[in-house]
Amino acid sequence: MIKLYDDYTHLTLDRRGFMDKLTKLVGSSAAAAAVVPLLSANKAQAAVVAPDDARITAERVTFPGPKGDIAGLLARPKDTSTKLPAVLVIHENRGLNPHIEDVTRRFAVAGFLALGVDLLSTAGGTPADEDKARDMIGQLSPADALAEAKAAVAYLKSNPASNGKVGAVGFCWGGGMVNQLAVNDPDLVAGVAYYGMQPKAADVPKIKAKLLLHYAGLDDRINAGIPDYEAALKAAGVNYQVFVYDGVNHAFNNDTSAARYDEKAANLAWGRTIDFLKANLG
Numbered sequence: 001m002i003k004l005y006d007d008y009t010h011l012t013l014d015r016r017g018f019m020d021k022l023t024k025l026v027g028s029s030a031a032a033a034a035v036v037p038l039l040s041a042n043k044a045q046a047a048v049v050a051p052d053d054a055r056i057t058a059e060r061v062t063f064p065g066p067k068g069d070i071a072g073l074l075a076r077p078k079d080t081s082t083k084l085p086a087v088l089v090i091h092e093n094r095g096l097n098p099h100i101e102d103v104t105r106r107f108a109v110a111g112f113l114a115l116g117v118d119l120l121s122t123a124g125g126t127p128a129d130e131d132k133a134r135d136m137i138g139q140l141s142p143a144d145a146l147a148e149a150k151a152a153v154a155y156l157k158s159n160p161a162s163n164g165k166v167g168a169v170g171f172c173w174g175g176g177m178v179n180q181l182a183v184n185d186p187d188l189v190a191g192v193a194y195y196g197m198q199p200k201a202a203d204v205p206k207i208k209a210k211l212l213l214h215y216a217g218l219d220d221r222i223n224a225g226i227p228d229y230e231a232a233l234k235a236a237g238v239n240y241q242v243f244v245y246d247g248v249n250h251a252f253n254n255d256t257s258a259a260r261y262d263e264k265a266a267n268l269a270w271g272r273t274i275d276f277l278k279a280n281l282g
Contacts, residue, residue: 054078075104088156088169095126178193182211190280192277218247
């Protein structure tokens, strides 16, 4: 069922085709309807860090991009006068939704200046309908999305609250964007890609950032690119770490998806991510 849902959310299977196949798999349309909420993200899931958490300051911001203003959620620890390491948080193919905003606030609690960027800003912004958001992501020009991500890195680097060192963390589609940023933006100091599509091996020698790569053991589609990527990273002398979490699914970090989330793997990866970013951006 999770494999079928991945085909729907990441490949070319449309919703009608997904529901037809799911119905055949589980035996009835009623059972299929009951299963869908377990596979998809649940917006009602409580935030780990509430929007009004007293430990942080969070605000909506906009900054110039190559084709118009880019929006995002900027969060940082409250009442700190020291310059902060900066982290760009890049969303899945559902846009800047409540879950990614929550992740952005988590980074603020951990001591970072964090920007959850909305890379659908110039297309009208992330809609409430996640299926529509996925379709909008699919229509984005990869070059335009990368240019806007680079603008976000520049915004964080020059922000008065930043120490000038910027890292990026991305999930799924955003993980692939982190890999592309590493190839194309020399200002990126560190990158963390959660189950992200790998760049072309020929582009890997351009990478200057240090990398931390998280993969799900059951994610055959994305994992097929690991061997070539790792070989290219080694050949180019890139400083990197790769972890494959056995027995977990793509999007194992997303705690709003009951069927995918794996608490043990998510906590382990999160701890590694925070340690990695503090070591390289502090």
